[in-house]
Amino acid sequence: SAAEKDGHDWFMRKEIHEQPRAVADSLLGRRTPEGRLHLDEMRLSDQELRDVDKVIIIACGTSFYAGMVAKYAIEHWTRVPVEVELASEFRYRDPILDYSTLVVAISQSGETADTLQAIRHARTQRSKVLAICNTNGSTIPRESDAVIYTHAGPEIGVASTKGFLTQLVACYLLALYLAQVKGTRYGDEIDEVMRQLEAMPDHIATVLASADAIYAMAAEHVDTRSVLFLGRHAGYPVALEGALKLKELAYIHAEGFAAGELKHGPIALVESGLPVLCVVPPAGRDQLRDKMVSGIQEVRARGARTICLVEDGDDAITPYADTVIRLPKVPVLLQPLVAVVPLQLFACELATRMGHDVDQPRNLAKSVTVE
């Protein structure tokens, strides 16, 4: 009923709008009065975590893209090498694991069969397994050595939204916690990053407040058959997630690419009128940002219609953007928390206008319990 959906047409739209709260809840109670990070369900000792010399993140679907962001954050803050792998690939390739490998399984439902089989395998190899999960008492956290619960609340829409944002939060917390335990130089910045994280719910609310502009853009794309998404660095997984949302909900062809790969293939797809959605890195990261700008110029010169997600106040892009979507100013590693939101709104609205069932897209299941 409409009441269950808070007056929204879909659970998914409701869940998108719950994201400021979900992110705030997932940050709640993580900091001691002395400014130390504290994770209550972290059952691994400081010594066990100090011994970790490699992290392997495994997940499926949207959770896998959270893992890609986690790699950037963990490596940056801890200097521990991180691999990210699809659970279904990890399980059957004979991965190199031992007691000093920390395997991080990210799963909203905690029941995804591929991810479950992957952690079972990791434990037979004596690796420690930490689950990032939204569902209390589900199988994956029960079979793991430690868990960080996200506090998104129940997610009903099949396509993950608030689940994803809260997974990102848990990944940042894990990265900072490892930095604290290992005593890396970023250990001193934990307080500052936590403050930046605590400001994110307001930033996400700012993005949601301009939903109407995104909906208007979606209205212009109801006849679109194909969309490309480009991103770099932490914006790359955002591009992949934006494309996945369009496939899941609107059933249209959508591909996400690392913008640097454009010239190695994807640019051949560009033809007149093709929408290309570009996640532009924050202006503080000028090298990244400038490379992105040249990618945008390249596709535009070949007739693409560029839709650019750009940090507020960054006007270097505007001459090359057919549509500009403004994002709040946030650090580059945290940008996925705001950048993915317009893409969720876009996919939800486009699918609605195309007459699709947004909450239960054809052929998909909320939790895939078969391999």
Ligand code: G6P
């Ligand atoms: C299904 C859902 C996706 C989800 C994926 C992984 O495909 O439709 O939204 O991202 O499973 O689910 P998990 O519960 O393991 O995060």
